[in-house]
Amino acid sequence: MRNCYREGVNEHSPPGGPATMADVAEAAGVAVSTVSRALRGRPGVSSAQREQILRVADELSYSVSASASRLAGGRTGAVGVLVPRIDGWFHSTAVAGLQERLHEHGLDLVLYRLQGREERTGFFTRRAFRHRVDALVVVGTTLTPDEEELLAEAGLPVVGISTRPSGRPFADVDDRAGAAGATRHLTNLGHERIAILRSTTLLGTHGAVSHDRYAGFCGAMAERGLDVPEAYVVSAPWGLEGGAQAMAELLSAATPPTAVFAESDEVAIGALRTLRRSNVEVGRTMSVIGFDDHQLAELLDLSTVAQPVHEQGRTGGDLVVEALEHGRVAEPERVLPTRLVVRGTSAGH
Amino acid sequence: MRNCYREGVNEHSPPGGPATMADVAEAAGVAVSTVSRALRGRPGVSSAQREQILRVADELSYSVSASASRLAGGRTGAVGVLVPRIDGWFHSTAVAGLQERLHEHGLDLVLYRLQGREERTGFFTRRAFRHRVDALVVVGTTLTPDEEELLAEAGLPVVGISTRPSGRPFADVDDRAGAAGATRHLTNLGHERIAILRSTTLLGTHGAVSHDRYAGFCGAMAERGLDVPEAYVVSAPWGLEGGAQAMAELLSAATPPTAVFAESDEVAIGALRTLRRSNVEVGRTMSVIGFDDHQLAELLDLSTVAQPVHEQGRTGGDLVVEALEHGRVAEPERVLPTRLVVRGTSAGH
């Protein structure tokens, strides 16, 4: 039994199926166990043998079967990525950065997109990903305590990008400080009637990011002793249309603000559209500042708070790789800097 | 041996590791083989048993181990997606549509991003994906004959989205017809001096899409007996900056054109920026039309040829699912319609 399959199938394997570890072993004149040890860098193999085995494996363009490896107690060599959506600038950019790092370390990327609430609970209770990935990266969505607990039971490394799962490593920016900076920029320009365009997630709630940016805004306003009337706090669904509508609402206030801080550039751009259509002079009658430094911000001359999205992805990749290779990460909380970018839509009052 | 592991590990599995097929079998009072047959809908199981097994499996929130399944000759339950990049509007949108369909059929998505030429050859010669996915979807990049051959040797289904691998199913639009439509739109408005902004891939070459759109343009011009001087054909790298620079080049021509067809909206938008900065009145002195109906096109009032990106992704998903379930697809060539969207940047001359 142990040898028969080698002749039955793999004798004809050069043209047919891919090479197995047994093929490599035979070609190198050693046992499969030695090949396995050589390939995964385990001790117990002389460097001469190791080198020769690696060479042979390369010649046969051999790659280990992830399925077999995983089944035998090894790794799958893949990490799962959880995103609420994959189209959309932020998530796709972060995933790109993440993929870059993963690829450098020979890790594949399995994409899990979770939209609806029931889709999420199904994902976390069933936990089919256990069979497919070695670690999980959560990108730009906040996990509920229930979800975090279910994840913990799965027993694999988890890291957050632009989100901070409790007790887990993460790569993020300081949303609160960034928002405060944007707000101070407006107050420094002399604005006193400043509104905020808050944005909600697909589920209609305010995510952690929204909370932090709101907190930063309120803090900076309080610093200057400025009031934030209820009418100046408008919520709208994330995106262009939401921003457009929210801005329209603000314009219909008894005393419109002179400046607006939008929690995201996409919302800010929607607001700009409304302002243009209403013939409100942006940068004169109304200042606007966003958050993210979306690709369009520059094109539309939108002032904003830049955050390094691609780099957050890469850093998240660093964290998983480290967790996977060393079991734990040295510096698990990576807070990347934001940067105020002043353009034409924000000006003095 | 057959039973010992059940006591050793799985006795404690409720809190610990996930349920195995043996657990389900025991709970249902049948053999694992019966569970397997029931779960994958194979004949040889009475409907009563099948139903009960499914119920028990659900109660234990059991999910088959993809690794073990694959190893034993089954499927991995995942499909690989090849993209040249994942950030960027087109690819992320197509992937979103694809993921939607895959998820409906319980298939996971493994993302392979290939940028450099050597990265591509490595991917195709090594073919590690064979161990991880049941099928491959190529999105928005043309495969070389070599790559196609290597793929064929791997022996798994391949489908294209916005690309047409020879002999494989695909979902695409008619780029040539779309481009011809856009061009005719300009000639119908009375334009005679029409330039084209061609775009190159990351590798500096013209992809198949670029070729088709160029051919459509030339065809429509020829129909009207219009000449396309060499100076009116400008190539630039895909994206905003490329378009901006290409437009600047056109403006410095001896006799600038009165209209421009850009092979993509991103390039067109770059061109618009240059025009605005040069105080050229868009829609009066210079008409511009793009291709794709990028999210920004509407915002910037850009005329364009809309293509259903998300739907191409979904259709691609339909194709893989069909190939996987029935071995072959009935209608392998799905050409989706484009639609001319006339906005403010194109006007009579």
Place this chain on the structure above:
DNA sequence: CCTCGTTTCGCAAACGTTTGCGTCTTGGAA
């Protein structure tokens, strides 16, 4: 030259599933 310790390597069990084949059950026809 013999013994002991270290390093290098091979043997074989185990991982969780799929599937061909054999056995048993069941129901109907003779």
Place this chain on the structure above:
DNA sequence: TTCCAAGACGCAAACGTTTGCGAAACGAGG
């Protein structure tokens, strides 16, 4: 009642790795 066919189910091998354990090889010290 007996026999047969068909359907339902169990047995066990196989998939390609990983890894604990034991055997062999090797060098050095006594």
